[in-house]
Amino acid sequence: MESRTPTMQRITIDPITRLEGHGKIEIFLDERGEVANTYFQIPELRGFERFCVGRPVEEMPVLTNRICGVCPEAHHMAAAKAADAVYHVTPPRPARLLRELLYSGFYFTDHTTHFYALGGPDFIVGPDAPLAERSILGVVRKVGLEIGGQVIQARRSGHRVVEIIGGRGVHPATAVPGGMTKGITEEQRAEIEAIGHWAVDFARGSLEIFDRIVLQNPGYRELLEGDAYTDRTYYMGLVDEGMHPNFYEGRVRVVAPDGEPLGTYDPAEYTDWIAERVEPWTYLKFPYLKRVGWKGFVDGKDSGVYVASPLARLNVADGMATPLAQAEFERFFATLAPQPSAGGRHGMVHNRLATHWARLVELLYAAERLVELATDPEITSDDVRAVPTATPTEGVGTVEAPRGTLTHHYWTDDRGLITRVNLVVGTTNNYAPISMSVRRAAQSFIHAGTVVTDGLLNRVEMAFRSYDPCFGCATHSLPGQMPLEVTIHDADGGIVDVLRQHC
């Protein structure tokens, strides 16, 4: 790629995969060739509500996990919880434990995959490494085949937990209104416990790798602590009564950029807290905090833009519910935000690239939680379902998807047939902050006369990759590439050049 002159006014990064959807980043430059603004656009799945209307609500946990091939378990759980609420039924404790155990196995797999297959290429291999090296293969070359084998083992272990409890390794099917269709045997419990112990070691090893390769590298430390990836926004996440993150249940806590808690709410009250901003240039709707208000794509305490992500969950928490993860939580904040917040809480970490570290802290928590839940005396109980008897009406189910707070909201008639559906998926929460992060990165790395190199575009891409965005309709992809199209426009909007890779 060659040197660009300041006369070019618009850069479009167009990551298109067949089913991930046609995500696009547009970067507008001013007359001097400086970044004036950026726009992030992705398609949303259409027709889902129409597809669901008229179907029995108990089908939703199986149906909605088809929405997305990336986090079917998250949709399965949110749908089951929403269906519980529609039928006004609370599953027995053993059923809730089993769901959370399945979910912990899923988290363990998902976070492992993101770190090694996505974060790894950026950090372990390096943002300026040749394109061909920036893949999980490059990561394995760097960290060694033994770790590569462990990554595959980690994925298999998490899938195994999902399979034991969910009945299938992909697209689990056992969560139903009121609980689960089956429990687990002592033998299965013991297998999951053993997986959990192994998982704890693997997660600790992953944190050591992050420490050695990322934290001890001055260049990466600069990225992690600099301003290029930093926006001071609100954060959101599910917490338990002790204000620790919980992926499966709890209240939603919202914390301001300066660390002051704005409050907590029951997930069923989400419409009291969240509103959606409509912009003329896109059909995407940008959620924001009602109580703070929409002030545009800006950060700060007066702007209602919030983030829901691993970083957000750590920022809103007062600690972790498991001991090893708690120690890592303390190290995370002591390293990146050593000054306490005004209200006495831990400091706030706003650099989006720190999300990768936060994800590893959560990985360790998920692993420890596997052991905790697998050794709960009630986990092998047969009391796994409260059969619904009340007339179904309306219900909300919320879980933390790996990539943000996920809410399913269903309305039914008195026979339990769906009449209306609303979903707020994890990535939706982050539309505005993703746009802002991309703009911030572009402003930092693109200047007049900048050579538009592959590494530079990757640094802009890194901004949204840290959010682990899910494009809603994703299932799989053959041949499986993420093409980038960079369209550069002049001051009149005419196309000067189109740079392509993988398309």
Add this chain to the structure above:
Amino acid sequence: MHTAPGDDTTLVLGLGNPILGDDGVGWRVAEALEARIAREGRIDSPRGALPPRVEIDRLSVGGLRLMERLIGYRRAIIVDAVETGTAPPGTVRRVRLDELPVPGQERLASAHDSSLAAALALGRSLGAPLPESPWVVTVEAELGIEVGDRLTAAVEAAIPVATTAVLEVLAQDEARGDEGGTGSCTS
């Protein structure tokens, strides 16, 4: 990391999302193959009856998870919808995976995963037994982001064509015996 079936079973994998319109065609072809086996107790291919060493499954995921599903099989046929824009909807093609026109094989597949090619390379580097180069039977589709469990007419009509294409690949690999086959075949 072996989930090997223990023989030289060929895995036929219908890939896609069954509630995303034409993307569901891979599942429908898998279903058509199963229906034929259930009905006839065997599959008659254009070159004669096939041996029963065929396993049929469906999957909605790519990258690493797809690679993991292929572990233990020496031969695999993946049926999937594609949108190349180079042929009318309903066009059926068969190619080797490594012949798919994709530059930069190691690039990320999606925002979440590796490409299948990178995943296969990773699996092999870790010593996993994987198919040398899986066949891919593709159906040109009109891929949208509209939820629905129906195929468009042209793609629906392609199901028997794609099913026959799978049978031909099976017969061809069978004729090659244990060589595994490295040649190309396009139609």
